[in-house]
Amino acid sequence: MKFNVLTIFPKMFERAYQDGQGVVAKSILKGDIAVKPVDIRSFANDKHRSTDDYPYGGGHGLVMKVEPVVLAVESINSVEKTRTIMLDPRGKVLTAKVAQDYAGSLQNGDYESITFICGRYEGLDERAYDLVIDETLSIGDFILTGGEIAAMVAIESIARHKSGVLGDEMSAVEDSFSNNMLEQPHYTRPWTFRGLAVPDVLKSGNPLLIDAWKGEMQKSVTRKQRPDLIRQRGRDLTEKLDIYVGLMHYPMVDKRGDIVGTSLTNMDIHDISRSCMTFDVSRYFIINPQAPQQEVAMRVTKHWKEGAGLAYNANRSEAFERTDVVSSLFECIAHIRTATGKKPFIVLTTASGDYDFKAPYEIVCDAHDADAPVLLLFGTGWGFHESVFQMSDAVASPINGRGTYNHLSVRSAVAIMLDRFVNF
Numbered sequence: 001m002k003f004n005v006l007t008i009f010p011k012m013f014e015r016a017y018q019d020g021q022g023v024v025a026k027s028i029l030k031g032d033i034a035v036k037p038v039d040i041r042s043f044a045n046d047k048h049r050s051t052d053d054y055p056y057g058g059g060h061g062l063v064m065k066v067e068p069v070v071l072a073v074e075s076i077n078s079v080e081k082t083r084t085i086m087l088d089p090r091g092k093v094l095t096a097k098v099a100q101d102y103a104g105s106l107q108n109g110d111y112e113s114i115t116f117i118c119g120r121y122e123g124l125d126e127r128a129y130d131l132v133i134d135e136t137l138s139i140g141d142f143i144l145t146g147g148e149i150a151a152m153v154a155i156e157s158i159a160r161h162k163s164g165v166l167g168d169e170m171s172a173v174e175d176s177f178s179n180n181m182l183e184q185p186h187y188t189r190p191w192t193f194r195g196l197a198v199p200d201v202l203k204s205g206n207p208l209l210i211d212a213w214k215g216e217m218q219k220s221v222t223r224k225q226r227p228d229l230i231r232q233r234g235r236d237l238t239e240k241l242d243i244y245v246g247l248m249h250y251p252m253v254d255k256r257g258d259i260v261g262t263s264l265t266n267m268d269i270h271d272i273s274r275s276c277m278t279f280d281v282s283r284y285f286i287i288n289p290q291a292p293q294q295e296v297a298m299r300v301t302k303h304w305k306e307g308a309g310l311a312y313n314a315n316r317s318e319a320f321e322r323t324d325v326v327s328s329l330f331e332c333i334a335h336i337r338t339a340t341g342k343k344p345f346i347v348l349t350t351a352s353g354d355y356d357f358k359a360p361y362e363i364v365c366d367a368h369d370a371d372a373p374v375l376l377l378f379g380t381g382w383g384f385h386e387s388v389f390q391m392s393d394a395v396a397s398p399i400n401g402r403g404t405y406n407h408l409s410v411r412s413a414v415a416i417m418l419d420r421f422v423n424f
């Protein structure tokens with residue numbers, strides 16, 4: 001793996017790596033990785049070898065001149081196929097994935113080297129970007145005084161993907177950010193220190209228990225420190241998500257908390273079918289054990305699928321293609337099992353309560369990890385009976401408005417919730 005670094009301070013790189021401290025510097029000394037500093041000043045043609053000048057238009061500071069940088073890059077381009085990257089706070093942000101992509105482009109032979117350009121002062125004359133720079137890279141939303149340290153950071157994060165650089169080949173795979181998760185905590189001897197003991201499970205010798213602990217810790221650390229990573233993972237997975245919707249009428253509770261069966265409304269048949277079609281839900285199950293109400297649902301859908309309704313509005317027929325009527329939650333689950341071969345990940349929705357609420361993106365990740373389709377259940381009346389909560393795998397965070405009034409129709413809740421599960 002070869003890196004060229006265009007800089008006005010080449011000694012910074014010589015000093016950084018000369019003692020072989022750390023695995024990357026060691027690999028450089030061994031010759032597995034090459035870091036070649038190129039002095040931009042040696043490409044300056046005026047008698048003072050100047051690499052900077054005053055900005056056109058006035059303003060603070062100096063600007064790096066275009067000519068020495070362009071000549072320096074061209075000198076490299078003439079001998080090898082290089083990927084030229086300007087370190088620039090305005091650039092694409094360096095992440096584990098970006099580093100891995102750069103490493104891949106060297107390992108698969110797309111490029112023979114990466115050439116980093118280190119800016120100084122106010123930055124580089126914009127024309128160099130047009131002429132010789134392929135990409136811009138930032139190491140974060142802060143300003144350094146120069147690109148040298150940013151180049152070292154980028155080199156370190158890319159070089160560790162080269163086989164042999166890291167001691168333990170698996171550690172790059174297990175490190176934080178692979179799979180958009182942070183790593184679990186680590187412990188080594190002694191077993192107790194100042195009254196603090198290592199978690200017992202790590203001494204159990206049971207690899208299954210230890211793996212389960214690691215997975216749980218990764219989730220909880222990521223949830224606490226970087227929920228944005230879980231959100232990103234959810235976003236990456238949402239296209240593959242297989243969603244089912246169930247509208248339950250029994251067992252619900254009434255305002256006194258007693259178990260009741262509620263009534264199906266015509267609007268819930270129509271509007272939820274339309275939302276489910278819009279959000280590409282695999283099936284919408286109307287879950288109602290009462291035969292006369294099932295009869296109503298079937299009459300309504302038949303009217304629009306086959307009867308006069310079809311002749312009048314064919315779109316509505318399309319919306320009802322995915323609508324089914326079943327007697328119980330168990331029957332609904334059985335249908336999903338038959339269709340997918342998997343038990344669904346059951347997600348309850350509620351406007352309030354004391355539950356361990358999960359954001360839709362967390363639920364998408366958990367369902368993916370469980371290799372299960374998601375069944376989003378919506379209630380009627382005063383909400384689900386406790387027995388339904390006990391069957392659930394997750395409870396989705398409630399939809400909150402701007403005030404204390406929170407009485408959305410279930411139809412509205414379905415549309416909002418589906419949007420939350422699909423677009424985040």
Ligand SMILES: C[S@@+](CC[C@H](N)C(=O)[O-])C[C@H]1O[C@@H](n2cnc3c(N)ncnc32)[C@H](O)[C@@H]1O
Binds near residue numbers: 120140143150
């Ligand atoms: C003082 S900075 C110039 C900042 C520039 N005026 C701006 O506001 O975007 C000088 C050089 O340091 C490097 N640099 C500073 N912050 C950086 C960052 N976060 N990532 C990558 N390079 C950075 C760049 O090469 C930049 O050209």
